[in-house]
Amino acid sequence: xxxxxxxxxxxxxxxxVLLARGDARGLGCFDASLGGFWRSFRAAAICYPPYxxxxxxxxxxxxxxxxxxxxxxxxxxIEYVISWTAFPLIILKLCDWxxxxxxxxxxxxxxxxxxxxxxxxxxxxxxxxxxGLVDAAVGDALGLAxxxxxxxxxxxxxxxxxxxxxxxxxxxVAADLLLAxxxxxxxxxLY
Numbered sequence: 001x002x003x004x005x006x007x008x009x010x011x012x013x014x015x016x017v018l019l020a021r022g023d024a025r026g027l028g029c030f031d032a033s034l035g036g037f038w039r040s041f042r043a044a045a046i047c048y049p050p051y052x053x054x055x056x057x058x059x060x061x062x063x064x065x066x067x068x069x070x071x072x073x074x075x076x077x078i079e080y081v082i083s084w085t086a087f088p089l090i091i092l093k094l095c096d097w098x099x100x101x102x103x104x105x106x107x108x109x110x111x112x113x114x115x116x117x118x119x120x121x122x123x124x125x126x127x128x129x130x131x132g133l134v135d136a137a138v139g140d141a142l143g144l145a146x147x148x149x150x151x152x153x154x155x156x157x158x159x160x161x162x163x164x165x166x167x168x169x170x171x172x173v174a175a176d177l178l179l180a181x182x183x184x185x186x187x188x189x190l191y
Contacts, residue, residue: 012113024160032106040112044084047115050123057126067191079187090175100162107161121146
């Protein structure tokens, strides 16, 4: 990434942190244009290596032995690409239904960039557990707390970026959670 790309990345991450703090002014840090929308998918490239690490940490020894590393990596990668491409299509339809078509780019750009701090948190927990810095029970508790915080974070982003009701924002989060659950179930059935 050249100079302007680095500036956009830094500004987007600043916005993501502000949103994580419950500050809707973070939305002003994102480029909510069509170009900003496409550039926000750089977050997918940033998140991909830690995502693979998280996926690999969930695969049991039995699954590794049965499927092999190449198949697990291929399935995880396909699952990842589908999640990053299917979710915007779902949100586009939800935006139509909620009469928030004009807020689609604002939401998707923020949503994409906000994946970066989330994956950092989940990766830190897995790495701390793997390094023996926390035991399994503490790691599980931290993972559960991080998952709950991520849901609240996603809800706040939907509420602020789409300018919708509490219930409508919950619907957006539910759609994301449903997609993730389906993809995880399908992915795990393939190895």
